[in-house]
Amino acid sequence: MNPKIRKLFIIALSLNILFVAGYAFVFIQVKHKTEQSALSIQALEESVSTEKNLQFLKGLIKETEDEREKIKSYFVDNEGVVGFIEEIERLGNIADIFLELKAVGIEGDAGDRALRLTLHTSGTFQNTYYFLTLVEHMPHKLEFTGAGMARLPQSGVWEGNFEMSVLSFSKK
Amino acid sequence: MVCLFMSSWLIVFSLILLVPSFLVASVKEESSAERVEVVKKSNKMAAEEGIQEEAQMISDEVNILLDQNVFVLAEGGLIERMLGSKPVGIHIDSIFYKKDDGSSVLRGLSDDRDTLLEFIKILEGKKDFYNIDLPISNLVKDKDIEFTIKIDLHDESKN
Numbered sequence: 229m230n231p232k233i234r235k236l237f238i239i240a241l242s243l244n245i246l247f248v249a250g251y252a253f254v255f256i257q258v259k260h261k262t263e264q265s266a267l268s269i270q271a272l273e274e275s276v277s278t279e280k281n282l283q284f285l286k287g288l289i290k291e292t293e294d295e296r297e298k299i300k301s302y303f304v305d306n307e308g309v310v311g312f313i314e315e316i317e318r319l320g321n322i323a324d325i326f327l328e329l330k331a332v333g334i335e336g337d338a339g340d341r342a343l344r345l346t347l348h349t350s351g352t353f354q355n356t357y358y359f360l361t362l363v364e365h366m367p368h369k370l371e372f373t374g375a376g377m378a379r380l381p382q383s384g385v386w387e388g389n390f391e392m393s394v395l396s397f398s399k400k
Numbered sequence: 401m402v403c404l405f406m407s408s409w410l411i412v413f414s415l416i417l418l419v420p421s422f423l424v425a426s427v428k429e430e431s432s433a434e435r436v437e438v439v440k441k442s443n444k445m446a447a448e449e450g451i452q453e454e455a456q457m458i459s460d461e462v463n464i465l466l467d468q469n470v471f472v473l474a475e476g477g478l479i480e481r482m483l484g485s486k487p488v489g490i491h492i493d494s495i496f497y498k499k500d501d502g503s504s505v506l507r508g509l510s511d512d513r514d515t516l517l518e519f520i521k522i523l524e525g526k527k528d529f530y531n532i533d534l535p536i537s538n539l540v541k542d543k544d545i546e547f548t549i550k551i552d553l554h555d556e557s558k559n
Contacts, residue, residue, distance in 0.1 A: 233401065240401060240405050243404075244408050250415055251411055251415050255418060257425075261425035261426055265425065265432045269432050272435055279439055279443050285451050285452070289451065289455065299462065302465055369470065372473040373471070376495070376497075381493075395467070
């Protein structure tokens with residue numbers, strides 16, 4: 229082969245290889261960018277959906293302020309323990325029984341706390357039953373986890389010991 | 401040789417045609433990434449405001465208040481179901497209940513054996529009273545019978 233033609237052939241071949249490499253590079257870049265933007269659009273859609281949910285929640289929280297206040301009033305928090313005890317004592321007076329608070333404490337961990345009270349009562353069976361009914365009709369969520377009622381043989385007075393858990397005890 | 405040069409030109413031409421696609425893809429990628437960042441920042445701000453935590457807390461509080469699985473002792477509860485329809489000749493002296501044990505104990509005095517058996521039958525017919533246990537020794541006497549009745553409040557057969 230003529231050296232000049234050979235040289236031209238090598239140049240043409242090199243150019244071809246160079247251009248093919250360049251084309252492949254740009255093609256891969258376009259493909260990569262297209263995939264990336266598709267992923268970004270997907271992430272964007274998810275983020276927009278999350279944002280919409282958050283805005284909805286924000287609106288809902290704002291709209292239901294009165295209802296939430298009402299719900300909060302059904303919960304006893306640390307500051308409200310004394311008021312709650314006084315309310316129990318008031319119910320004892322209404323039911324006309326002798327009432328003594330034996331113990332009060334908080335049980336459970338932060339996620340599942342309950343206020344625990346131990347009460348001692350003394351009175352007629354009807355009045356003690358009335359007291360229990362009044363307590364169970366309080367707006368707070370509570371339950372008696374233990375109860376012991378016994379009639380004293382001489383006087384006929386009913387002595388009671390009750391363990392009570394206030395489930396609607398604020399987590400804060 | 402000519403073919404090689406022609407193919408070179410063809411590739412260059414294709415490359416030129418690919419440039420607009422490259423530019424469009426670059427712009428698209430950049431703008432969508434920016435928009436994702438903006439929305440993520442907005443979501444982060446909302447999260448920082450504690451909206452999700454507050455919503456979760458409200459949901460938890462409502463669930464606590466709506467929970468129907470709470471034990472009732474007095475009206476409509478254990479005591480009413482135990483004593484609401486007791487026969488006249490049954491005199492109750494004590495009532496004990498412990499949630500952890502899932503049982504209740506009733507002590508008292510029955511005027512006679514038939515009244516006590518009638519009372520047991522009434523208790524056995526009550527919903528949620530699964531096992532009424534009256535020791536046989538309680539039935540030795542015919543009159544003025546001191547009794548102790550143990551009532552299971554959990555269905556042991558389901559365990």
